[in-house]
Amino acid sequence: MNAPLPIPPIWTTGTTEGIHTGTWRAATPRHIAAPSPCHQACPVGGEIARWIGQARAGDLQGAWETLVRHNPFPAIAGRICHHPCESACNRGGHDEVLSICRLERYVGDAAIEQGWAVPVPALPHAGRVAVVGGGPAGLSAAWQLRRLGHAVTIFEAADELGGVMRHGIPAYRLSRRVLDAEIARVVELGVEVRCGQAVQGEAAFAALARDFDAVFVALGAQRPRGLPQLDDGKPWVMDGARYLAACSRGAPPPLGRRVVVVGGGSAAIDVARSARRQGHAVTLLALEREAQMPAQRDEVVEALEEGIELVDGAMLRAVQEADDPGDAAGTLALQCVRVGFEPGAERGSFRLTPIDGSDFSLAADAVLVAIGQDPRLADLGDAWRRQGALLWTDDTGLTSDARVWAGGDLTSMARFVTEAVGMGARTARAIDRALRARAADAAAPQPPCGEAAEPVVPLSAISLYYHPKRGRTASPRRAPAERVADQGEVQLGLTPAQAQAEAERCFSCGSCIQCDQCVTYCPDLAVQRVGDGYRVNTDYCKGCGVCVRECPTGSMAMSEDTK
Secondary structure (H helix, E strand, O other): OOOOOOOOOOOOOOOOOOOOHHHHOOEEEEEOOOOOHHHHHOOOOOOHHHHHHHHHOOOHHHHHHHHHOOOOOHHHHHHHOOOHHHHHOHHHHOOOOOOHHHHHHHHHHHHHHHOOOOOOOOOOOOOEEEEEOOOHHHHHHHHHHHHOOOEEEEEEOOOOOOOHHHHOOOOOOOOHHHHHHHHHHHHOOOOEEEEOOOOOOHHHHHHHHHHOOEEEEOOOOOEEOOOOOOOOOOOOEEEHHHHHHHHHOOOOOOOOOEEEEEOOOHHHHHHHHHHHHOOOEEEEEOOOOHHHOOOOHHHHHHHHHOOOEEEOOEEEEEEEEOOOOOOOOOOEEEEEEEEEEEEOOOOOOEEEEEOOOOOEEEEEOEEEEOOOEEOOHHHHOOOOOEEOOEEOOOOOOEOOOOOEEEOHHHOOOOOOHHHHHHHHHHHHHHHHHHHHHHHOOOOOOOOOOOOOOOOOOOHHHOOHHHOOOOOOOOOOEOOHHHHOOOOOOOEOOOOHHHHHHHHOOOOOOOOOOOOOHHHHHOOOOOEEEEOOEEEEOOOOOOOOOHHHHHOOOOOEEEEEOOO
16 A cells, blocks of 8 residues: 655645735725715715614614604604605615605604603703794704703794694694604703794894803794785785695685695695695696606695696786676686796796797686795894895804804705704704803814715615515505595504515615625635624735625725735
């Protein structure tokens, strides 16, 4: 029998640890925490992937606590937000976008039902801040400032807090039980509220600035825009916002049988649907074609389901009062023309081209105008700098007065509730930084809040193999005939099973879910699990990128070596 061959001296003795294959590498994988596109699009800067992950794991209270770090109104936002996060969702490039808004409502409703609350903070900084205006921007600022340890007093001209959420959004979209519950949570943090106390004029604001360490002004936009074709003094003309406020109080005015609502935004849809619930035959006259209307698509669909007639791509030219007020066709003849609508570069700007020979008439008994509102800057006096129809502020919300900040519709044309909530939160943090710096006698500029170190995660970074195609959970709503008969909510909440199924569709873009796929697929065993995180052993990583390609959340990236 032949003797065994000797082991060559260049062989190892059972381990390859001595062969540092990492020297071959030209790029190194990194585990990252990167912003998801939904986070970047969110008006309040919410950590969407994080709270959905918590909800998916069954930790609804943890999900709610993550939500309210940025927005005290998840149950409200889950009903009325224009949800730009969903338009940005990476899942839309795979099958259908995630129903983020409905999931937020589900978590927010759970908090109300369970009575969850955040701890009442102490007053370690003892800054005293006056908030003028108890709408979404003011309440959001009060929430954040109080949680940061400052004493807050809200001055609200109306008898109740809520602003446009209470007086401009109908109960069939936003239950008053939900509105009251989430506003109460803000007040319960120890916020002082002075309702029925308007602040107007330079002297009044100057007095606040003397009595408080900072002032945040969020008066909203309350001056309605009119149409030159209409005589506002006529009894058959009414501003849409005033009509919605009257309906909210339970005292809608009599309008006759046929009502024409002029406008194409969400407010116009709310006016039309509210009039429909009062038994009127309603026609909506919009400059835009249906696909161009600024109202949320769901609202347009629901309005059409409820029997509202849409006349789109058309403009009112004149109104002729009938000779016979008892005419069954209506007391008014609205002379209209079809138009070509071209949106401008800036929000609210557009160009109209009347179409020859397209004139027509609409019969009506009343006209409700809902084409937008502007701030009443006269209420502020003349001391502060303006910017067109808005109050000027810098990027932090500071006005031309170093003691006064402002936000919401007073300073922006965004005109969405969650945009106002986001502005209130960001300005509150700026006020907090200013008060801290003032207390420390430090004039050094503070770093901006919330800047992302990593780029937004694209769909191409997600390994779609781990995400089988699944349709979006349908958003349930009541039948049209049932819902026009009362003020009950139209859109219904998700069931626990629906919420779980939808949460499981989330890619968790940019958020590591500790799935260990990077460990499993690394051909060099160079990726190692360390506690709840991971480490790449660069002695052996060859930079092949398999771990990055296998990541189901896009939370790994390759970086070129510069050695």
